[in-house]
Amino acid sequence: MSKQILVLPGDGIGPEIMAEAVKVLELANEKYRLGFALSYDELGGAAVDKYGVPLADETLERARQADAILLGAVGGPKWDSIDPAIRPERGLLKIRSQLGLFGNLRPALLYPQLAAASSLKPEIVAGLDILIVRELTGGIYFGQPRESKVLDNGERMAYDTLPYSESEIRRIAKVGFDMARVRNKKLCSVDKANVLASSQLWRAVVEEVAKDYPDVELSHMYVDNAAMQLVRAPKQFDVIVTDNMFGDILSDEASMLTGSIGMLPSASLDADNKGMYEPCHGSAPDIAGKGIANPLATILSVSMLLRYSFAQVEAANAIEQAVSKVLDQGLRTGDIWSEGCRKVGTAEMGDAVVAALATL
Numbered sequence: 057m058s059k060q061i062l063v064l065p066g067d068g069i070g071p072e073i074m075a076e077a078v079k080v081l082e083l084a085n086e087k088y089r090l091g092f093a094l095s096y097d098e099l100g101g102a103a104v105d106k107y108g109v110p111l112a113d114e115t116l117e118r119a120r121q122a123d124a125i126l127l128g129a130v131g132g133p134k135w136d137s138i139d140p141a142i143r144p145e146r147g148l149l150k151i152r153s154q155l156g157l158f159g160n161l162r163p164a165l166l167y168p169q170l171a172a173a174s175s176l177k178p179e180i181v182a183g184l185d186i187l188i189v190r191e192l193t194g195g196i197y198f199g200q201p202r203e204s205k206v207l208d209n210g211e212r213m214a215y216d217t218l219p220y221s222e223s224e225i226r227r228i229a230k231v232g233f234d235m236a237r238v239r240n241k242k243l244c245s246v247d248k249a250n251v252l253a254s255s256q257l258w259r260a261v262v263e264e265v266a267k268d269y270p271d272v273e274l275s276h277m278y279v280d281n282a283a284m285q286l287v288r289a290p291k292q293f294d295v296i297v298t299d300n301m302f303g304d305i306l307s308d309e310a311s312m313l314t315g316s317i318g319m320l321p322s323a324s325l326d327a328d329n330k331g332m333y334e335p336c337h338g339s340a341p342d343i344a345g346k347g348i349a350n351p352l353a354t355i356l357s358v359s360m361l362l363r364y365s366f367a368q369v370e371a372a373n374a375i376e377q378a379v380s381k382v383l384d385q386g387l388r389t390g391d392i393w394s395e396g397c398r399k400v401g402t403a404e405m406g407d408a409v410v411a412a413l414a415t416l
């Protein structure tokens with residue numbers, strides 16, 4: 057039977073970047089005889105408009121049945137003032153949690169052609185290749201209780217809860233160590249153990265897991281220092297493992313070292329490498345509908361899909377090479393443009409990757 061890929065374009069620039077990623081996926085499907093069948097549904101604001109909720113039960117069921125999911129991005133001002141319980145982002149959190157996609161891989165890799173687009177000096181970022189392993193289904197995003205209320209004195213107050221259980225920490229720590237083992241054997245665990253009880257447990261459990269990985273050098277760093285070190289000397293890091301919220305923030309920060317958030321793909325995996333693949337960026341309402349968004353993060357997410365969910369290493373590598381070839385040709389969307397390069401729109405960039413892939 058053919059492998060089923062569920063495509064969820066989402067909101068804002070989501071459908072624009074997804075159109076390009078699907079072109080690349082369809083060519084890879086044909087060229088490498090992958091036997092994929094694509095189906096489409098809605099998530100986020102588009103699902104609120106169609107189904108009244110950001111993740112419909114039937115969509116969740118389709119996602120469960122699929123072998124992998126490719127997502128654009130969700131959210132936007134149109135849905136910012138609706139009932140918080142049905143905000144587009146809640147659909148994203150629900151699909152991650154319901155599918156058990158706890159292991160979020162966010163590679164920040166600088167293509168050498170983009171050194172001039174990095175926010176840092178070329179000598180500080182040359183050769184940058186970091187992997188952020190973010191815990192994705194626990195912590196403050198999901199902790200209960202969480203509440204907004206009005207106190208007796210009439211003042212409004214709200215709170216969230218940041219819980220982590222030992223087993224949640226252990227399984228994401230293992231992902232971090234496993235990734236470090238096949239890379240440069242260096243893992244930095246990022247927490248806030250000088251303040252938070254959840255981080256104190258995090259650090260203790262990561263230390264316990266380390267005993268099974270004597271070949272991996274483990275270090276710990278507080279998140280505030282990590283945020284600073286990422287822009288001071290990012291190449292000191294190889295694999296970073298961290299919690300849900302810290303990973304969200306640090307991965308956006310790391311993206312600018314690579315030139316743009318439009319370059320950062322991600323994989324969200326369960327224990328069996330069933331996954332959902334999406335760019336790290338959002339729906340970019342400020343540029344939506346203009347045809348100028350960078351589709352490369354989504355195209356590179358297709359490469360991760362082939363690599364992690366289907367072990368199609370040749371096809372995955374070919375997509376990365378095609379992206380590199382297009383950058384060699386000097387084509388740049390606005391977010392990664394620099395002097396001497398040719399500015400292109402979303403579709404032209406996607407078409408160029410397709411053309412490069414066809415010749416490989």
Ligand SMILES: NC(=O)c1ccc[n+]([C@@H]2O[C@H](COP(=O)([O-])OP(=O)(O)OC[C@H]3O[C@@H](n4cnc5c(N)ncnc54)[C@H](O)[C@@H]3O)[C@@H](O)[C@H]2O)c1
Pocket residue numbers: 069073128129130131132133145148317318334335336337338339340341342343348349350351353391
């Ligand atoms: N995974 C997701 O679906 C996801 C991730 C982040 C934010 N969001 C949602 O997206 C909406 C907008 O959030 P935001 O503005 O804070 O973050 P954003 O990532 O959408 O945009 C931040 C900035 O980066 C730019 N940008 C993002 N992607 C780009 C691309 N591919 N090419 C060129 N430029 C790009 C945008 O134009 C904007 O200036 C919100 O509703 C937020 O909740 C969704």
Ligand SMILES: CC(C)[C@H](C(=O)O)[C@@H](O)C(=O)O
Pocket residue numbers: 131145148149304336338
């Ligand atoms: C939209 C939001 C819920 C999401 C997150 O915080 O996980 C996004 O910022 C991301 O990085 O995927």
Ligand SMILES: [Mg+2]
Pocket residue numbers: 304305308336
């Ligand atoms: Mg984010």
